[in-house]
Amino acid sequence: MIIKRFVIVDLNNGLANEFNFSPNSNVIFSRNGTVGKSSLLKSIYYCLGMDIKNFTKTWNYNQMIFKIYFSHNNQDGWIIRHKNFYKVYDTDAPLSESEYSRWFTKLLDMQIKIRIKDSENLSQVHAAAILSLFYVDQDSSWKGVPFRNTANLNWYNSKDMPQSIFEYVLNLKSNEHLEKEEKRGILKNELSQLRNTCNSLIALKDQFILTNKRNLVLDEDGFKEDLKKYLLILESLNDKISTYNEQIYKKQVELDSLKLELRELNDILKCNNKLYKNNSIKCSKCNSFLTEQQSEERMKLDYSSFLLSLNIKEIELKINEAEQSIRSLLDKKLGLDKEYNKLSKQLQMKSSRSSINEFIQSLGEATSQDKYYKILGDLEIKKSDIEDEIKKINTEIKKLTEEQNNRRSEIDSYFTDTFNKLASNLPSVDRDFKFLKFNQIKNSGSALNQIFLVIYLTYIKILMEYSSVELPFVMDSIIKDELDGDVLSGAYSLVNKIFLSSKKQTFFAALDDKFQYLTGKCNKIEIKSDQKLLNKKSFDRLKKEIGLLNV
Known part of the structure; x- marks a missing residue:
């Protein structure tokens, strides 16, 4: 994917701007800091689907609309993001975050699944997880x-991230x-549960088999207390069922109101689209183009349709x-209804016994020795079947791993060689980092800065050489602590060599005085200190452009 152009429109403040990019190196620079270089780079990846953690407080991204024009596999397209909704070039309706993630991974031909947190189940990877490898x-x-x-990747198992995405x-x-x-x-979880069940049955063997030999003693007072407990439980269940009925009613009222609002919005949208179609670009009789005022009205109708679609x-x-909440409440209520009916029948059965003694004797029916051994035998057979299936899967996984080991060995060697070469240019970087081993970096100050820089540049170099996914690389500044002259020169020399001299598309932010370290050709985009990142003069034109979704 190559980003060709980026448009930002601030709806509330009437501000906008556009930026054109090179398919190779792009350096966003300014003479002073705090002018918006970082906000621009963050916004590009935010528009692509990143959940950016640290926008500056003055950058009100939630009231902005962002539009990226890109090319991918010789196909031009665009992506619009407004809050958590997206619009893309090949789909009419706006997309939610999850819908956009599916669209984005399909665009990249990357249908990867990752383990969900605290589970063995796999889930389609979120767009942000892929983008996080290409954005510093x-x-x-x-x-x-x-x-x-x-x-924010909290929904995945931390031990899998980012290793699984890299793999x-x-x-x-x-x-x-x-x-x-x-x-x-x-299967391992199921096997563990079966083993626990078998162990419990074995431990309770004597008690389980000898149950039918016990002599039961009649306790009339205890039986009466038992009946009282049943009545109290039934009363409690009835209260809970009533509470669920109230919650279901409130949710149903809310749902009916939302459905009515949806019908009204759809009616407005249909009317709006009809007006838009009637307001044609050319006159149907004389073939003349619309006046500027008529064109403006047409743009407003189109932009209004876009906002209505987002609202819908x-x-x-x-x-x-x-609807999900109602289904959940109904499921819970159904469980209580079943329990209530079951207890009611038991209470009725108890009350109708001809004698308390007859009822107590009926409780004495025990599981026989034969039934015990049959249950245990069935569990052992099931356990053995699962163990055989796990062995079979282990063999298949081993075969797949062996097929991929040659490539892993090649990239592992490339990692070590690249890391050591880069580390030799900076004084405070150890050589004990291993490929795809991601741990907390324990250091501070300038040394910490140098270690992170070498790690990121090494993996960026690996992605440039071996990645099956083509995305632009972003490095939003490399200086977190003051570096002395030699270290600063060495650090920027590495950025220049790995990041900016590549034929891949890259974005980098720097102050003007750092160009003494950055050689070679690059597309320089200056953010002037006496101007803001967005301006008023571009607003009307770019607002119309973002609104032109159906033309």
Whole structure:
């Protein structure tokens, strides 16, 4: 993917701007800091789907609309983001975050699945997880575990991140491999539960078999107390059922209101689209073009349709949440209804016994010795079947791993060679880092800055050489602590050599005085200190452009 152009429109303040990029190196620079270089780079990746953690407080991104024009596999396209909704060039309706993630991974031909947190189940990877490998943030990327703090990835298992994403984009693991690991994990959990059940049955063997030899003693007072307890439990269940009925009624009222609002919005949108179609670009009789005022009206109708579509999407999401909530409440209520009916029947049965003694004797029916051994035998057979299936899957995983080991060995060697070469240019970087081993970096100050820089540049170099996914690389500044002259020169020399001299598309932020370290050709985009990143003069033109979604 190559980003060709980026448009920002601030709806509330009437501000906008556009930026054109080179397919190779792009350096966003200014004479002074705090003018918006970082906000621009963060916004590019935010528009692509990143969950950026650290926008500056003055950058009100939630009231802005962002539009990226890109090319990918010789196909031009665009992406619009406004809050948590997206619009893309080949889909009419706005997309939610999850819908956009599916669209984005399909665009990149990357249908990777990752384990969900605290589970062996796999889930389609979020766009932010892929993007986090290609984006080094000025604020969040220089502490903790490399690549792990850039985006909010809390829904995945921390021990899998970012290793699992790297393994996929570097073709070190396939979805087939991941699915077999998922199945093995589920079977292991099932096997563990079966073993626990078998062990419990064995431990309770004597008590279980001898139950039918016990002499039962009649306790009339205890039986009466038992009946009282049943009545109290039934009363409690009835109260809970009434509470669920009230909650279901309130949710149903809310749902009906949302559905009515959705119908009204759809009617307005249909009317708006009809007006838009009637307001044609050319006159149907004389073929003359619309006047500027008529064109402006047409743009407003189109932009209004876009905002209505976003509103409709938001209402649809609320309707879905309300329906899910009602289904959940109904399921819980159904469970209570079944329990209530069961206890009612038991209470009725107890009360209708001809004698308390007859009822007590009926409770004395015990499981026979034969039934005990049959249950245990069935569990042992099931346990053996699962163990055989796990062995079979282990063999298949081993075969897949062996097929990928040659490539892993090649990239591992490339990592070590590249890391050591880069580290030799900086004084405070150890050589004990291993490929795809991501741990907390324990250091401070300038040394910490140097270690992170070498790690990021090494993995960027690996992605440039071996990645199956083509995305632009962003490095939003490299200086978190003051560096002396030699270290500063060495650090920028590495950025120049690895990051800016590549034929891949890259984005880098720097102050004007750092160009003494940056040689070679690059597209320089200056953010002037006496001007803001956005301006008023571009607003009307770019607002119309973002509004032209159906032309």
